[in-house]
Amino acid sequence: MPSARPSTRTTRQRDEIHRVLTTAPGPLTVTEIHAQAQRDLPALGIATVYRTLKLLTDQGLIHPVMLDGETLYEASGRGHHHHFSCRRCGRVFTLQTCPVSLPRGTVFAGGFVVDAHELTLYGLCPDCAALPPA
Ligand SMILES: [Zn+2]
Ligand SMILES: [Zn+2]
Known part of the structure; x- marks a missing residue:
């Protein structure tokens, strides 16, 4: 070659x-x-x-x-998703689910018009949740 x-x-x-x-x-x-x-x-x-x-x-x-x-x-191109950060092993996972029910255009008191949101979930990943407590 x-x-x-x-x-x-x-x-x-x-x-x-x-x-x-x-x-x-x-x-x-x-x-x-x-x-x-x-x-x-x-x-x-x-x-x-x-x-x-x-x-x-x-x-x-x-x-x-x-x-x-x-x-x-x-x-790129994974659509709307959120991140889950494992407190035990530190790995970050993508969850193709949205726990926020907040339609685009929702208006909060004072006139704040929402058009997007961002949030990170924390807890234990499946591997760590299966381990005995540290
Ligand atoms: Zn973990
Ligand atoms: Zn969402």
Whole structure:
């Protein structure tokens, strides 16, 4: 096989990082993305991960999520959803459900017209809920 051109390598890194995010059960930290992508690309450096995350964000394929002061990334196009943060293992999951019954256009006292909402749920993930109490 001829030596890989830089563009080929960049495409593989981009595809791999995008794959990690589309198959994850929720948004991931940069450290988690790096560790998971390294399983297939052992030589992948953290600087490349940051550069690739910016590229994928610019392309609209992923977007950053701020959670508890940390920046995580998730694949775009998952529709309306919420995040569940496990207090025990620290993993964040995407829940395709909405516990808020608040129709668009709801007006609160004082004239505040609601057109969106954001919330994070906290508790124990299924794995942690099955463990004996810490
Ligand atoms: Zn957990
Ligand atoms: Zn909602």
